[in-house]
Amino acid sequence: MAEKIVNQIMKQKRGTFANWTAQNPVLAAGEIGFITDKKMFKVGDGTTAFNDLPYLKVNPADVDGFLDGNGKINTSFLPALAIGDTEVVATEAERLALTTATVQKGDVVIVTGTNKTYRVIDDTKLDQEAGYTQILTPDAPVQTVNNKTGNVVLDTDDIEEGDTNQYYTDARATLAAATYVTSTLLPDGATILHTTDDIIIDAGEITAGE
Numbered sequence: 001m002a003e004k005i006v007n008q009i010m011k012q013k014r015g016t017f018a019n020w021t022a023q024n025p026v027l028a029a030g031e032i033g034f035i036t037d038k039k040m041f042k043v044g045d046g047t048t049a050f051n052d053l054p055y056l057k058v059n060p061a062d063v064d065g066f067l068d069g070n071g072k073i074n075t076s077f078l079p080a081l082a083i084g085d086t087e088v089v090a091t092e093a094e095r096l097a098l099t100t101a102t103v104q105k106g107d108v109v110i111v112t113g114t115n116k117t118y119r120v121i122d123d124t125k126l127d128q129e130a131g132y133t134q135i136l137t138p139d140a141p142v143q144t145v146n147n148k149t150g151n152v153v154l155d156t157d158d159i160e161e162g163d164t165n166q167y168y169t170d171a172r173a174t175l176a177a178a179t180y181v182t183s184t185l186l187p188d189g190a191t192i193l194h195t196t197d198d199i200i201i202d203a204g205e206i207t208a209g210e
Contacts, residue, residue: 024049032056084108092116098126108135 013027014034027033027044033053034041041056068074086108089095095109095118103109105123109132110116118132125131145152146159161167 020050024051026050027053086110088112095132096127096129100126 012032012034014036015023016037017035020033020035025033026047026049027042029044029046031044032041033044033050042050042053043056044050044053065074066077084106085103087098087103088110089098090111091113092111095111098109100123103120103123103126105120107120109118109120111118117135117137119135120126120131121133122131143149146154148154148158156167166172
């Protein structure tokens, strides 16, 4: 008898997870049940209902090249990973002169001359503003204290005095004391002794009864 080759397409038994679990059929030994909305398989053993069957698993060690010599997943099976780096430049012109040899999509660029920070969003347009998005930070209301930044410590040498509240000095204290003791500004100022007053020392009078 002559051999005849017939092209065939085999369709596995299939259905959504909800339909499989609702019907919960028993798959024949070796029969494959494909869960269409989960893209997963179960293989029957002829006696166990679908809901109790385990999902089809593949031993990674059986997949040629899946594991490297250290038993870890070979990077060829992984998608490209973006690791963000930070590049510091002095001017905006230097930022727009960057190339993919230095920065790629996802990297951060700090411009010290303008105190601005950018993230690269398109490394094919590094020479254009369209290749970056600026990372905005809230405005800080206090930038410096008395022209000082960082951990600022101030004393009276750093802060100029006002017209009303003035700093203590020996000269000011001496002047104030002299002003008050030689004037009538004290509460009993009317009886303060002045250099123009006459001083009378009265020791008292002896009377006849003594």
